[in-house]
Amino acid sequence: MAPPPMNARWTPTPLLKGSAALHVGAAAVAIARPELWPWALGPVLLNHLLLTALGLWPRSTLLGPNLTRLPKAAANRGEVALSIDDGPESVVTPRVLDILDEYRAKATFFCVGKRIENYAELGREIVRRGHAIENHSYRHLNYFSLLGPRTLGYEVARAQEVIGAITGRAPIFFRAPAGLRSPLLDPVLARLKLRLASWTRRGFDAVNRDPDSVYSRLATGLAAGDILLLHDGHAARTRSGTPVILEVLPRLLSAFAQARLTPVPLEAAFA
Numbered sequence: 415m416a417p418p419p420m421n422a423r424w425t426p427t428p429l430l431k432g433s434a435a436l437h438v439g440a441a442a443v444a445i446a447r448p449e450l451w452p453w454a455l456g457p458v459l460l461n462h463l464l465l466t467a468l469g470l471w472p473r474s475t476l477l478g479p480n481l482t483r484l485p486k487a488a489a490n491r492g493e494v495a496l497s498i499d500d501g502p503e504s505v506v507t508p509r510v511l512d513i514l515d516e517y518r519a520k521a522t523f524f525c526v527g528k529r530i531e532n533y534a535e536l537g538r539e540i541v542r543r544g545h546a547i548e549n550h551s552y553r554h555l556n557y558f559s560l561l562g563p564r565t566l567g568y569e570v571a572r573a574q575e576v577i578g579a580i581t582g583r584a585p586i587f588f589r590a591p592a593g594l595r596s597p598l599l600d601p602v603l604a605r606l607k608l609r610l611a612s613w614t615r616r617g618f619d620a621v622n623r624d625p626d627s628v629y630s631r632l633a634t635g636l637a638a639g640d641i642l643l644l645h646d647g648h649a650a651r652t653r654s655g656t657p658v659i660l661e662v663l664p665r666l667l668s669a670f671a672q673a674r675l676t677p678v679p680l681e682a683a684f685a
Contacts, residue, residue, distance in 0.1 A: 424604035427478055470559075472593025472612045478600035481587070481611040481680075482641065488683035489639030494670060496521040496677045497613060498659070499550060499589065500620070500647025502529055502536045506657045507646045511543055513660070517667040519677040521545050524589045524611075527552035527573030529647065534580045541581045546679035549573045549585040549608060559594040567602045574606055587611040587680055611680060616643035617662065623650045625661040632662070633669050641680070642666070 426434070473482045484495055498521055501507045507523075514521055523540050525547050530537040540547055551558060552572040561569065570588060578584035588608040590599065595610075603610055615635070617628035632642050644666075649657040670677055 424601040426600075427476060470594055472590070477595065477597050478603075479610060481609060483614050484639040484641060484680075484683040486639070488678070488685075489637075492638045492675050493678045493683050494636075494638060494675045495641045495680050495683055496666075497524055497589070497611075497641060497643050497680070498522070499524045499643060499645050500529075500554060500649075501525055501645075502533045502540065503647045503649070504533055504536065506649055506659065507533075507536055507540070509657075509660055510646050510663065511540065511545075513663050513667070514545070515543065517664070517671070519667050519670070520679050520682070521677060522548055522587070522680045523646070524548050524550035524587075525573075525577065526550050526554045526647065527576040528554075530573075530576055530580055537577070537580050541583065546681055547577055547581050547583070547585065548587040548589065548611070548680065549577060550589050551591055552576070554591045556591070558591040559596045559599075561596075561598075563598050563602070566596075566598055567605075570599075570602050570606060570608070574608070611641070613643040614640040617658075619650055619658040619662060620645045620648045621650055623652055623658065625652060625658050625665075628658055629662045629665050632666055636669060636673060636675070638675055 474480065475482075483489070484493060496519065498510065501523060502525055523545055525537065525540075527549075530547070537547060549570065550573065551569045553569060555561070555569065558566075558569065574584060586607070586609065588603055588606075589611050593612050600610070615632055617631040619628045622628050632644075644659045644663065646657075646659060649659050651657060652661060667677070
């Protein structure tokens with residue numbers, strides 16, 4: 415039931431190969447003709463702006479492989495993937511688990527390593543109930559996409575170690591905090607044999623306090639093969655103080671049933 419193996423050797427995309435060639439060419443010009451260095455610097459700066467912009471586009475595949483939908487075979491089986499980010503959270507996550515049990519649905523929890531350390535038994539409970547826990551970095555830093563190679567490697571590897579030790583299963587997927595990344599991330603994921611996963615659609619329920627709006631974003635155009643994103647950690651609250659996910663999730667699971675869609679963990683979609 416595992417997805418295709420991730421190669422330990424990182425292979426840069428054509429865009430990154432072109433970026434490297436541009437830097438080498440600019441350096442050669444600056445050395446051979448120092449008076450032309452401002453002209454060589456301009457394209458390099460534009461290239462950096464492009465790479466930064468692509469890192470701010472969570473569903474981009476130009477920086478490297480990025481799972482935005484389930485494989486065709488899973489879609490043909492009528493499967494969707496419900497992914498839940500930023501937990502576990504001591505109050506919200508147990509209620510989410512109860513709702514999933516009520517609808518006999520399985521989900522993928524992209525958990526923060528440090529939160530798994532703090533709520534180890536809750537992490538084990540997620541797995542006991544038949545859900546999958548995947549890697550969402552160790553500390554969920556807001557500036558994750560700006561980290562250097564060493565700290566970036568620590569964030570991913572430490573979460574991998576913690577989740578594997580506590581749950582008994584090492585993650586096989588990684589999702590960057592807020593989906594933001596840099597070209598430095600893919601070599602780290604390749605070394606740890608992790609696959610980057612984003613989503614097909616999200617409801618912005620970490621910032622949107624309106625359950626109807628969140629539900630509409632998730633359910634409009636819903637189709638087999640979709641990967642949907644909700645949050646148990648950092649969940650926005652409705653005006654009455656209820657975490658938005660708790661109002662949206664039952665409606666969404668009902669929509670799955672009406673459309674004859676089966677929510678499965680990401681790993682199971684590759685069976």
